[in-house]
Amino acid sequence: MRKEIIDLVFPNPLPSTEEIEAKYPPRQLPDGAIVTRTAPSPTGLLHLGTLMAALLPERVAHQSGGVFILRVEDTDQKRQVEGAKDLLLHAMKDYDIPNDEGPVLNEAEKGIYGPYVQSARREIYQAYVKKWLEEDKAYLCFCSEEDNEKTHEMQTKANIRPGYYGPFAKCRKLTEDEVLANLKAGKHFIVRFKSPGHYSKKILIEDLIRGKREFPESDLDIPIMKGDGLPTYHFAHLIDDHLMGTTHVIRGEEWLSSLPLHTQLFAVAGWKAPKYAHISHVQKLDENGNRRKLSKRLDPEANVTYFDEKGYPKDALIEYLLNLGNSSFEDWRRQNPDKSYKEFPFNIKKIGSSGALFDFVKLDSISRDVIGRMSAEQVYNYALDWCEKYDVPFATVMKENADYMKKILDIERSGVKKVRKDITIWSDVKKESSFFFDNHFTLTTGEAYSILKPLSVNEIQLIVKGFNELYNPSDDKNTWFEKIKQVATNIGFTCDMKAYKANPEAFKGNVSDVATVLRVFLTGKTQTPDLYAIMQVLGSERVTKRLSIV
DSSP: OOHHHHHHHOOSOOOOHHHHHHHSOOOOOOTTOOEEEEOOOOOSSOBHHHHHHHHHHHHHHHHTTOEEEEOBOOOOGGGOOTTHHHHHHHHHHHTTOOOSBEEETTEEEESSSOOOBGGGGHHHHHHHHHHHHHTTSEEEEOOOHHHHHHHHHHHHHTTOOOSSOGGGOGGGGOOHHHHHHHHHTTOOOEEEEOOOOOTTSEEEEEETTTEEEEEEOOOOOOEEEOTTSOBOHHHHHHHHHHHTTOOEEEEEGGGGGGHHHHHHHHHHHTOOOOEEEEEOOOEEEOTTSOEEEOOTTTOGGGBTHHHHHHTOOHHHHHHHHHHHHOTTHHHHHHHOTTSOGGGSOOOGGGSOSSOOBOOHHHHHHHHHHHHHTSOHHHHHHHHHHHHHHHOHHHHHHHHHTHHHHHHHHHTTTSSOSSOOOOOSSTHHHHHHHGGGSGGGOOOOHHHHHHHTTTSOHHHHHHHHHHHHHHOOTTOOHHHHHHHHHHHHHHTTOBSOHHHHHHOGGGSSOBHHHHHHHHHHHHHSOSOOSOHHHHHHHHOHHHHHHHHTTO
């Protein structure tokens, strides 16, 4: 293309592509090191899929001794939402997905391959657009949006493949004199890629997740620079991944159809393309039982902040996503219950190629396991942090009774083989500990009798009276339980569970029934963690008072 035209398109000086390449030297990394990136657009609330598309490449990069880049793709200025970038950076920090390069919350960017926000790389993109115009790899297009809509409408009516290509690429046929005249007339323009492809030709491209796939070769003359001087995603990703030395692109499956175009762009540029892996969307069943993509508009759980508001530990959501990402994670976790999830050998090739259904039952199970591995101190601190955001009155209770709360949370947590798993989300801490506080414990005698049916009132009273006569808060657990068995025997209940199961009609009840009576009067519940430990934490004064209402 003539210099006169290019000077009108780019009236201000631009660096040469040679100067740019010199500023972005090849990375010196150990063999096998992978350079990946996540490149979200700051367009609003953080989608669960966006979090997953950051987590998986981060794990792949860091376990290979490579580099994980955060790049913010904000070239579509119309879609930008104020504050969305900070929301993204907060989530990356909160969920412990550290980037080696790119923006950092409340800090300057890190890394020598930046800027990492695309709108700040305008001159870099324009330098390459200019070069492509000079090399006849691109051309100016003066078609208006109305022109393109009419073409699309005509293609649709005629059942023709839509797009700007071949006979429909009107401006590709313009002479340089016509281009110059349009520019001098002040006509709005964009820059399009001059595709060398033929749609009738089939090509094979390997996806690291889906294997070799056959595609029609791309023949689309896509825009590479918009009217505002910023690039489209397709061109920006080409330039950035080349200059930043990206070796692997792990992204959502919505980009799979763009794979022929993207590999073609790299081929035209004369650069080695990264390896691509396309992650399936997280799905859910609609009301008719059909699978669909998790939707920000329809599904509250599509928004990452939903899980924080509900009180799920951050690690629980991360481990759930790793479970979706690699089916082998569950077996690994079972064999390595005390290891950090960061030690799991994540494998790109084990990422499933069909979308996993979001499963709250599975998430809840993982969450209980994650909390079960925590110390009482950790549970206290995490629960307090959550309550200070979402339940301020109980946060006050926790702070005013910190030592007492930690004793409560330590029941069946330290020094036991089977750790309690009654806490799924942080709001459960209040639910499972409220009976320890007298002002929250409002059980009446009538309510207790109703819960304990079919035991008679007389049997209940005999159990409580018998235990009160033997109760000594200084007893160790064995002595305490022997006394419960003595109470059971004295009133015609059995301690022989095998005999009871074989012939329950031969007995009034069993020793477990006796313990349940005490449990209900002390906690208002029929199922709790270890009753002896609960009584030790409640203290003799509370125990005596609660058993006296019978």
